Amino acid sequence: MHGLVAHDEGHVPVVDLGIAGSRSRALLAQTVAEICATAGFFVALGHGVLTDVVAAMDDATAAFFHQPTRDKLALLAEPGDPLARGLGRDGSLAGPNVSASAIDRAADDVLETYTMNRLGEPEHAEDLPARVDPVMRTPNKWPDLPGFRSAYTAYYAAMEQLQILNGQVRPMWSV
Structure with missing residues (x-):
C-alpha cells in the first residue's frame, strides 16, 4: 500500500x-x-500524542480488564446505546476476519471491550445538533478506578487532535 x-x-x-x-x-x-x-x-x-498520555490510557485499560467480572458487568453497555458506552461483550474478533478458520469462528467468544465517547460527557452535551436522537447523549459508564476517567478523556482529546485527512476530519453528524 x-x-x-x-x-x-x-x-x-x-x-x-x-x-x-x-x-x-x-x-x-x-x-x-x-x-x-x-x-x-x-x-x-x-x-505526536505524548507518551505519558498513551501510557496512562494503557495502564487504565489494563486495570479495568483485570477487575473481577462482576465489577466489569456492572458497566455493561445498554442495548439501545448506538455507541455502546461501557463494557461490550458481544461480537467476535474472528467473525469479520475473512482469513479466520472455521475453528476460530466457532470458538467461544471471549471478546471484551470498553467504550466511551465525549458525547457522553456533560461538558459536551450541547455539541450535537438538536435534531440528533437524544440517545446519542447517553452518559458514559465509568469504573470506580483511580485515574481511569482522566486517562480516557485525555487520550480521547489527544486523538481528536489528529487530523490525518488533510485537516478535513468531520464529526459524524455533519455528513
Missing part, C-alpha cells in the same frame, strides 16, 4: 502518520482509508 505501511501479511497494519510532512497528505489519507476499509483498524506511529 503505497510504501506508507509497515506490516507482514496477516498482521495489524502499522502506519506512520508523521510521514505526511514529507509526502502527500492525500496519499496518506488514501492509505488510511484503504486500511480502514479492509483491516478495519491500524497502529498509528508518528502521531
Whole structure:
C-alpha cells in the first residue's frame, strides 16, 4: 500500500502518520482509508500524542480488564446505546476476519471491550445538533478506578487532535 505501511501479511497494519510532512497528505489519507476499509483498524506511529498520555490510557485499560467480572458487568453497555458506552461483550474478533478458520469462528467468544465517547460527557452535551436522537447523549459508564476517567478523556482529546485527512476530519453528524 503505497510504501506508507509497515506490516507482514496477516498482521495489524502499522502506519506512520508523521510521514505526511514529507509526502502527500492525500496519499496518506488514501492509505488510511484503504486500511480502514479492509483491516478495519491500524497502529498509528508518528502521531505526536505524548507518551505519558498513551501510557496512562494503557495502564487504565489494563486495570479495568483485570477487575473481577462482576465489577466489569456492572458497566455493561445498554442495548439501545448506538455507541455502546461501557463494557461490550458481544461480537467476535474472528467473525469479520475473512482469513479466520472455521475453528476460530466457532470458538467461544471471549471478546471484551470498553467504550466511551465525549458525547457522553456533560461538558459536551450541547455539541450535537438538536435534531440528533437524544440517545446519542447517553452518559458514559465509568469504573470506580483511580485515574481511569482522566486517562480516557485525555487520550480521547489527544486523538481528536489528529487530523490525518488533510485537516478535513468531520464529526459524524455533519455528513
